[in-house]
Amino acid sequence: MGVSGLLPFLQRPSHLRHVITTPWGRYLLHHSPPLDTLTHSRRPIHNSLNARGMCVESNLDSAMGLSPPEQRLLNKLYEGLISGQRASLAESITLVETQHPRKKELAQVLLQKVLAYRKKQEKENGGKPLAFRVGLSGPPGAGKSTFIEVVGKMLTGQGHKVSVLAVDPSSCTTGGSLMGDKTRMTELSRDMSAFVRPSPTSGTLGGVTRTTNEAIVLCEGAGYDIVLVETVGVGQSEFAVADMVDMFVLLIPPAGGDELQGIKRGIIEVADLVVVTKADGDLLVPARRIQAEYTSALKLLRKKSKSWNPKVVRVSSQTGEGVPELWSKMEAFRSAGLSSGDLQARRRTQHRVWMWSLIQENVIRHFQEHPAVRGALPQLEDQVTRGAISPGLAADLLLKAFSSSSSLRP
Numbered sequence: 001m002g003v004s005g006l007l008p009f010l011q012r013p014s015h016l017r018h019v020i021t022t023p024w025g026r027y028l029l030h031h032s033p034p035l036d037t038l039t040h041s042r043r044p045i046h047n048s049l050n051a052r053g054m055c056v057e058s059n060l061d062s063a064m065g066l067s068p069p070e071q072r073l074l075n076k077l078y079e080g081l082i083s084g085q086r087a088s089l090a091e092s093i094t095l096v097e098t099q100h101p102r103k104k105e106l107a108q109v110l111l112q113k114v115l116a117y118r119k120k121q122e123k124e125n126g127g128k129p130l131a132f133r134v135g136l137s138g139p140p141g142a143g144k145s146t147f148i149e150v151v152g153k154m155l156t157g158q159g160h161k162v163s164v165l166a167v168d169p170s171s172c173t174t175g176g177s178l179m180g181d182k183t184r185m186t187e188l189s190r191d192m193s194a195f196v197r198p199s200p201t202s203g204t205l206g207g208v209t210r211t212t213n214e215a216i217v218l219c220e221g222a223g224y225d226i227v228l229v230e231t232v233g234v235g236q237s238e239f240a241v242a243d244m245v246d247m248f249v250l251l252i253p254p255a256g257g258d259e260l261q262g263i264k265r266g267i268i269e270v271a272d273l274v275v276v277t278k279a280d281g282d283l284l285v286p287a288r289r290i291q292a293e294y295t296s297a298l299k300l301l302r303k304k305s306k307s308w309n310p311k312v313v314r315v316s317s318q319t320g321e322g323v324p325e326l327w328s329k330m331e332a333f334r335s336a337g338l339s340s341g342d343l344q345a346r347r348r349t350q351h352r353v354w355m356w357s358l359i360q361e362n363v364i365r366h367f368q369e370h371p372a373v374r375g376a377l378p379q380l381e382d383q384v385t386r387g388a389i390s391p392g393l394a395a396d397l398l399l400k401a402f403s404s405s406s407s408l409r410p
């Protein structure tokens with residue numbers, strides 16, 4: 001698709017445009033209205049583009065056309081958030097999770113304000129990220145929530161502010177929850193230096209990935225210097241989490257049988273640290289054995305960073321044994337990454353991944369909402385389910401229906 005194919009999407013009616021202030025400049029954004037309101041005018045946009053290919057304007061609020069109540073809401077959330085109020089943080093995360101089109105726009109304005117604020121703080125910190133983002137994953141029952149509770153309490157005791165976000169893959173497929181059904185991390189939830197946010201109860205993995213990325217930014221804006229992102233090791237959610245954090249930690253229980261079974265090989269490759277949990281009582285001996293097994297397995301993997309060799313450690317959340325040592329290792333990882341620049345490079349790459357996940361989410365939504373696709377979909381889906389036509393043919397027909405009446409024609 002050439003640039004000209006994108007023009008209709010870039011040329012939104014003026015009331016749907018707004019200026020976004022980012023740490024890198026101010027951009028005029030053109031929002032995606034529902035397809036039926038899309039204009040297809042071919043007015044050239046080049047004269048309004050600057051060198052970065054985007055329009056620059058100065059007044060965010062007026063260009064956004066914020067109504068006074070909207071302006072008051074955003075100001076209240078922003079001020080509350082950066083002064084560290086948990087209620088404002090919770091409300092801001094709800095705003096980024098919304099499916100409501102206008103609220104989605106407001107969420108982006110808030111997010112850009114928070115990003116600009118964080119960027120300024122980072123600059124004052126010599127360009128180094130202020131918060132430490134850690135992803136934690138493991139099979140159901142691995143001891144994740146018990147571990148996060150113990151580590152979280154230890155860290156708040158040391159004066160840190162800790163936030164915990166959850167990505168629940170089951171909510172994306174079944175609308176149910178692997179994580180949310182029981183009360184988790186009760187003590188940490190009551191701790192005034194902690195913020196525990198359950199996973200959104202619905203949405204696509206792409207959508208949850210976006211909102212989690214955005215929630216991380218909001219938590220950092222609210223002054224949380226440690227952000228823990230937890231997920232169950234099911235489906236693709238752990239890879240999605242690995243793509244949003246500075247350090248990815250895999251938790252393995254000392255279960256009987258073939259321990260490496262059920263743990264995806266690929267996920268061991270992205271782990272910066274493997275933690276064997278429940279290393280106490282009768283489980284201590286199997287925990288030692290599993291630690292040895294994983295240590296050998298890691299040696300066979302290609303080194304993924306110059307500044308760090310993945311390690312395997314043992315902890316017991318019940319006795320607390322190994323927990324302080326584990327945290328020291330995590331801090332060592334962070335300092336090595338910061339001084340080598342690996343951590344900053346990882347975040348830069350993640351921004352690109354984040355952008356592509358946004359694009360994927362939006363393109364799929366446009367496709368699904370397209371009238372020609374919507375018209376043909378039920379019948380084709382039915383035929384595919386019955387085996388009357390191949391999935392490949394159905395996909396081709398739908399893509400043809402989309403492109404033949406779409407402005408995105410190649």
Ligand SMILES: Nc1nc2c(ncn2[C@@H]2O[C@H](COP(=O)(O)OP(=O)(O)OP(=O)(O)O)[C@@H](O)[C@H]2O)c(=O)[nH]1
Binds near residue numbers: 147178179279280319
């Ligand atoms: N012996 C022992 N048991 C533990 C330890 N940590 C957790 N457990 C137990 O293991 C079980 C699962 O712990 P959770 O922390 O709920 O595990 P989880 O990974 O969060 O589980 P899901 O919520 O299903 O993903 C519980 O019965 C805990 O009491 C530990 O350090 N030692």
